[in-house]
Amino acid sequence: MTIIEKPWISVGRIEDIPPLGARRIETGFATIGLFRTASDEVFAIEDKCPHKGGPLSQGIVHDGCVTCPLHNMVISLKSGQAQGADTGEVRTFRLRLSGGEIQLSGEDLAAAANAAAVPA
Amino acid sequence: MQKLVVIGAGMASGRVLETLFEMDPAAYEVTLFNAEPRGNYNRIMLSPVLSGEKSYEEIVTHDDAWYARHDIACRFGEKVVSIDRANRIVRGEKGDVPYDKLIIATGSSPFIVPVEGRDLPGVVSYRDLDDTQAMITASGASGARAVVIGGGLLGLEAAAGLKLRGMDVTVLHLAGHLMERQLDEAAGHLLKRDLEKRGIEVLLKASTQKIVGTDRVEAVELADGKRLPADLVVMAVGIRPSAEIAKEAGLAVNRAIVVDAQMRTSDPHIHAVGECVEYNGTLFGLVAPLYEQAKVLAKCLLGDTDDFVVRELSTKLKVTGCDLFSAGDFAEGETREDIVLRDPGQGVYKRLVIENDRLIGAVMYGDTADSNWFFDLIKSREPIAAMRDTLIFGPAYQGGSPLDPMAAVAALPDDAEICGCNGVCKSKITSAITAKGLTSLDEVRAHTKASSSCGTCTGLVEQLMSLTLGDAFDPNAVKPMCGCTTLAHDDVRRLIKAKGLKTIPEVQQELQWSTPNGCAKCRPALNYYLVADWPDEYADDYQSRFINERVHANIQKDGTYSVVPRMWGGMTSAKELRAIADVCDKFDIPAVKCTGGQRIDMLGIRKEDLPAVWADLGKAGFVSGQAYAKGLRTVKTCVGTDWCRFGTQDSTGLGIRIEKFMWGSWTPAKLKMAVSGCPRNCAEATCKDIGIICVDSGFDIHFAGAAGLDIKGTEILGHVETEDEALEHVVALAQMYREQGHYLERIYKWAKRIGLDEIRRQIMDDHAMRKAYFDRFVFSQKFAQVDPWSERVSGKDKHEFQPIARLDFAEAAE
Ligand code: SRM
Ligand SMILES: Cc1cc2nc3c(=O)[nH]c(=O)nc-3n(C[C@H](O)[C@H](O)[C@H](O)COP(=O)(O)OP(=O)(O)OC[C@H]3O[C@@H](n4cnc5c(N)ncnc54)[C@H](O)[C@@H]3O)c2cc1C
Ligand code: SF4
Ligand code: FES
Numbered sequence: 031m032t033i034i035e036k037p038w039i040s041v042g043r044i045e046d047i048p049p050l051g052a053r054r055i056e057t058g059f060a061t062i063g064l065f066r067t068a069s070d071e072v073f074a075i076e077d078k079c080p081h082k083g084g085p086l087s088q089g090i091v092h093d094g095c096v097t098c099p100l101h102n103m104v105i106s107l108k109s110g111q112a113q114g115a116d117t118g119e120v121r122t123f124r125l126r127l128s129g130g131e132i133q134l135s136g137e138d139l140a141a142a143a144n145a146a147a148v149p150a
Numbered sequence: 151m152q153k154l155v156v157i158g159a160g161m162a163s164g165r166v167l168e169t170l171f172e173m174d175p176a177a178y179e180v181t182l183f184n185a186e187p188r189g190n191y192n193r194i195m196l197s198p199v200l201s202g203e204k205s206y207e208e209i210v211t212h213d214d215a216w217y218a219r220h221d222i223a224c225r226f227g228e229k230v231v232s233i234d235r236a237n238r239i240v241r242g243e244k245g246d247v248p249y250d251k252l253i254i255a256t257g258s259s260p261f262i263v264p265v266e267g268r269d270l271p272g273v274v275s276y277r278d279l280d281d282t283q284a285m286i287t288a289s290g291a292s293g294a295r296a297v298v299i300g301g302g303l304l305g306l307e308a309a310a311g312l313k314l315r316g317m318d319v320t321v322l323h324l325a326g327h328l329m330e331r332q333l334d335e336a337a338g339h340l341l342k343r344d345l346e347k348r349g350i351e352v353l354l355k356a357s358t359q360k361i362v363g364t365d366r367v368e369a370v371e372l373a374d375g376k377r378l379p380a381d382l383v384v385m386a387v388g389i390r391p392s393a394e395i396a397k398e399a400g401l402a403v404n405r406a407i408v409v410d411a412q413m414r415t416s417d418p419h420i421h422a423v424g425e426c427v428e429y430n431g432t433l434f435g436l437v438a439p440l441y442e443q444a445k446v447l448a449k450c451l452l453g454d455t456d457d458f459v460v461r462e463l464s465t466k467l468k469v470t471g472c473d474l475f476s477a478g479d480f481a482e483g484e485t486r487e488d489i490v491l492r493d494p495g496q497g498v499y500k501r502l503v504i505e506n507d508r509l510i511g512a513v514m515y516g517d518t519a520d521s522n523w524f525f526d527l528i529k530s531r532e533p534i535a536a537m538r539d540t541l542i543f544g545p546a547y548q549g550g551s552p553l554d555p556m557a558a559v560a561a562l563p564d565d566a567e568i569c570g571c572n573g574v575c576k577s578k579i580t581s582a583i584t585a586k587g588l589t590s591l592d593e594v595r596a597h598t599k600a601s602s603s604c605g606t607c608t609g610l611v612e613q614l615m616s617l618t619l620g621d622a623f624d625p626n627a628v629k630p631m632c633g634c635t636t637l638a639h640d641d642v643r644r645l646i647k648a649k650g651l652k653t654i655p656e657v658q659q660e661l662q663w664s665t666p667n668g669c670a671k672c673r674p675a676l677n678y679y680l681v682a683d684w685p686d687e688y689a690d691d692y693q694s695r696f697i698n699e700r701v702h703a704n705i706q707k708d709g710t711y712s713v714v715p716r717m718w719g720g721m722t723s724a725k726e727l728r729a730i731a732d733v734c735d736k737f738d739i740p741a742v743k744c745t746g747g748q749r750i751d752m753l754g755i756r757k758e759d760l761p762a763v764w765a766d767l768g769k770a771g772f773v774s775g776q777a778y779a780k781g782l783r784t785v786k787t788c789v790g791t792d793w794c795r796f797g798t799q800d801s802t803g804l805g806i807r808i809e810k811f812m813w814g815s816w817t818p819a820k821l822k823m824a825v826s827g828c829p830r831n832c833a834e835a836t837c838k839d840i841g842i843i844c845v846d847s848g849f850d851i852h853f854a855g856a857a858g859l860d861i862k863g864t865e866i867l868g869h870v871e872t873e874d875e876a877l878e879h880v881v882a883l884a885q886m887y888r889e890q891g892h893y894l895e896r897i898y899k900w901a902k903r904i905g906l907d908e909i910r911r912q913i914m915d916d917h918a919m920r921k922a923y924f925d926r927f928v929f930s931q932k933f934a935q936v937d938p939w940s941e942r943v944s945g946k947d948k949h950e951f952q953p954i955a956r957l958d959f960a961e962a963a964e
Pocket of ligand 1: 704705706712714743744745746747748749751776777783784822856857858859860896
């Protein structure tokens with residue numbers, strides 16, 4: 031895949047996301063939620079709740095997790111795993127911060143695109 | 151009827167009267183004197199009042215209605231000056247009262263250290279409500295400093311309360327460690343460390359030389375010359391039994407009024423009870439033995455006999471977060487052995503004192519979960535040889551596998567004491583629950599008195615309720631707000647006000663949230679409390695709002711949104727309908743529906759389109775209907791006198807007027823109203839949060855209805871004659887609810903908690919109170935009544951509606 035040849039893809043700056051807030055990235059194959067925590071960590075996960083597909087980027091962010099706006103499932107931003115008694119997982123995307131610039135892993139994007147293109 | 155006169159309406163005499171009326175309501179005609187200008191309240195709960203965790207109203211034990219019900223002649227605010235024993239007359243400041251039986255229950259007064267400057271304004275003691283209020287007032291000034299003289303129970307509770315109120319606090323203590331009468335040195339040290347962690351300064355071996363000041367207190371000077379600036383000095387060094395009138399009347403008095411085991415003084419017509427008595431050389435300073443005395447005395451007054459016995463006492467400190475317990479005798483001695491357990495990391499210290507194979511004393515700090523079990527061992531004097539090795543680990547380790555806390559409670563014997571203040575044992579609680587069908591903690595408190603004084607046994611009582619009732623018991627009422635805190639909604643609301651907390655991080659820091667930034671449950675609640683309490687100062691935190699309130703539309707199951715504009719009172723026009731039709735066409739809105747709230751919902755709008763949809767609606771004059779808000783939703787109306795042949799008033803006009811007055815206000819849960827033009831009630835006002843039924847003579851105001859998860863007809867608040875009055879009453883009611891409701895608690899639940907009568911009293915009868923609520927609502931509206939849609943059309947929170955980036959495959963692959 032050509033996409034891997036560009037390992038890090040810039041998507042915006044950390045200031046563009048409110049602290050304890052989220053923004054969305056539209057790609058052709060999925061919506062990705064970009065989340066900023068209180069300690070200015072940034073995480074990217076697929077914007078689709080494992081429960082019934084709720085848009086996680088619209089939830090409340092707290093302590094490295096987001097609570098889904100539809101039925102309150104709590105998802106870890108780091109692992110993509112549902113917390114507590116719930117089970118389920120969303121796709122996570124590696125990213126790095128370079129002087130405030132958020133860069134998403136091209137490899138992870140490609141993997142997601144592939145998965146979307148060839149439904150299992 | 152025999153005449154009973156009581157001097158002092160305190161905790162001891164209060165219990166005597168309760169017990170007396172329970173056993174025989176008709177035996178005595180009672181006159182009750184009290185130097186304080188009020189009746190009996192739970193004095194030991196003054197500390198939570200001081201810290202702001204409770205209000206005075208919550209600690210009143212006998213209200214006016216109670217005294218009236220028992221025909222008690224109350225002479226509050228009147229001191230008894232002397233007793234004429236020969237003629238059996240009590241002389242009050244305002245007149246004489248003859249007695250057949252007399253009870254002296256004058257309690258004690260604070261001991262004032264005889265130093266220079268002790269009479270200066272700003273020097274207070276800590277005994278009654280007036281003292282407490284003086285301290286609260288003093289803490290109001292910013293940067294105010296307090297010096298508390300005395301590091302015992304009272305002094306430390308005062309210090310902790312003042313600190314919570316935001317004062318700089320220093321405690322001066324004469325002895326080498328805090329609470330030296332209840333704690334040993336090690337526990338005293340841990341306590342000191344915990345207090346210092348809260349920012350309270352503690353000076354030990356500090357001897358006060360004098361209090362300095364010209365017009366009021368300015369500083370405290372110590373024997374070593376050190377000078378501590380102070381705006382408030384609290385003297386809490388000890389108490390002295392109030393026995394003067396008894397002494398002057400010639401009764402036998404040592405350090406206090408001498409009584410026998412039936413609480414009789416040296417005059418058979420006169421009894422004494424409480425802190426003013428001395429029995430067998432013992433003085434009293436905690437309520438548990440006083441309640442015992444009260445029970446004995448009530449029986450004796452009815453001709454029964456019973457003997458008062460002095461029992462072991464235990465002490466707990468009512469400072470949230472400082473868990474300590476002490477009981478029995480823990481002085482060292484040749485025949486005594488100690489078992490000590492320390493866990494410095496956890497700040498835990500436990501010491502047991504054993505003599506002749508019996509537990510005789512226990513001191514615990516940091517972990518007091520097993521204190522009742524140890525206290526029982528002390529009282530029962532059971533031999534402990536068999537479990538000596540594991541004794542200090544508590545009941546869980548005595549044979550077999552560790553028990554869970556419920557099992558530990560289940561294993562307690564029937565006569566195990568659960569509530570120390572009121573001497574209530576396990577079987578009394580469980581049998582009351584079963585026999586009387588009790589289901590709530592308040593009922594158990596009312597019927598058994600358990601957990602109704604200092605409240606430290608509340609957890610145990612709840613466990614007993616769970617054991618007895620199984621799943622039927624829901625300890626919800628006292629549940630913490632969420633997993634991030636141990637505080638309940640009420641506590642948090644009160645502390646926000648008391649400590650002047652004005653941001654979410656500040657609340658979380660000051661109230662010791664256990665998570666770094668809360669959760670989806672507490673953050674929206676805190677955000678609401680701050681919006682409601684500081685309308686002009688608080689900057690709304692949108693990241694703490696549920697998505698609907700953040701983007702001012704309702705999220706749908708597919709992630710699209712629905713939009714509901716206001717149609718004031720359900721009225722609309724061709725122009726408005728045309729604008730809605732145009733918007734639907736322009737943005738390809740898939741569904742349009744009449745809501746259950748007399749207006750129109752457009753469903754299935756993409757988030758990106760919201761600002762443009764609003765811009766078009768705004769041009770037609772629409773504002774947000776707040777169909778998503780924990781705030782004012784709809785005011786439904788019927789056609790009223792405008793059209794209807796039965797209409798008695800302009801219900802449509804009044805509904806519109808209310809909606810225009812109140813839109814934009816945030817409330818604990820959603821607030822829905824309706825105005826019907828006559829009792830046929832076509833606007834369904836009698837199942838709303840607040841409803842008005844118009845009648846010929848004016849307006850009947852209803853409230854506390856529900857028609858959602860629960861169905862409940864409204865209650866009547868009252869009747870008013872004019873539209874202006876109707877508006878004022880409705881608005882005041884809404885404001886009262888805004889100030890007191892728990893987040894997500896609808897009006898009907900709040901009203902059940904507060905009491906309908908109390909709400910009627912404040913809104914219908916107390917005109918000044920109603921006016922004050924009204925004014926606070928109006929003030930808050932200055933900041934709240936901004937149409938969120940037009941704000942966003944003008945660019946606010948633009949980031950919410952647009953993705954941060956759009957990547958297509960080609961671009962990414964470039
Ligand atoms: C749109 C509407 C249904 C309709 O098509 O008519 C509606 C739609 C929703 N209602 Fe409702 N309720 C609507 C009138 C009502 C009514 C009737 C009324 O207001 O007279 C009731 C019963 C009256 C009452 O509230 O007591 C009602 C009782 C509820 C409840 C139960 C509340 C309760 O405390 O018992 C919920 C659940 C909740 O709030 O937790 C609820 C929740 C909801 C939510 C917000 C569910 C949610 O959380 O997403 C629905 C949002 C749909 C949307 O996006 O538009 N809705 N809902 C009505 C909007 C009225 C309006 O114009 O603002
Ligand atoms: C802040 C605080 C915290 C406390 N915490 C605890 C605790 O956690 N646990 C515990 O067990 N105990 C605690 N106590 C102690 C407990 O409150 C007392 O033991 C109890 O109130 C004594 O009851 P009483 O009826 O003897 O006296 P009081 O409750 O003091 O009542 C006496 C009443 O008599 C009135 N009076 C006096 N003289 C006259 C007169 N001549 N004429 C008319 N009226 C008169 C007084 O105004 C007073 O209202 C605390 C006390 C305080 C002040
Ligand atoms: S009743 Fe209300 S909450 Fe339930 S599906 Fe209908 S609109 Fe939604
Ligand atoms: S869709 Fe997220 S919890 Fe249901």
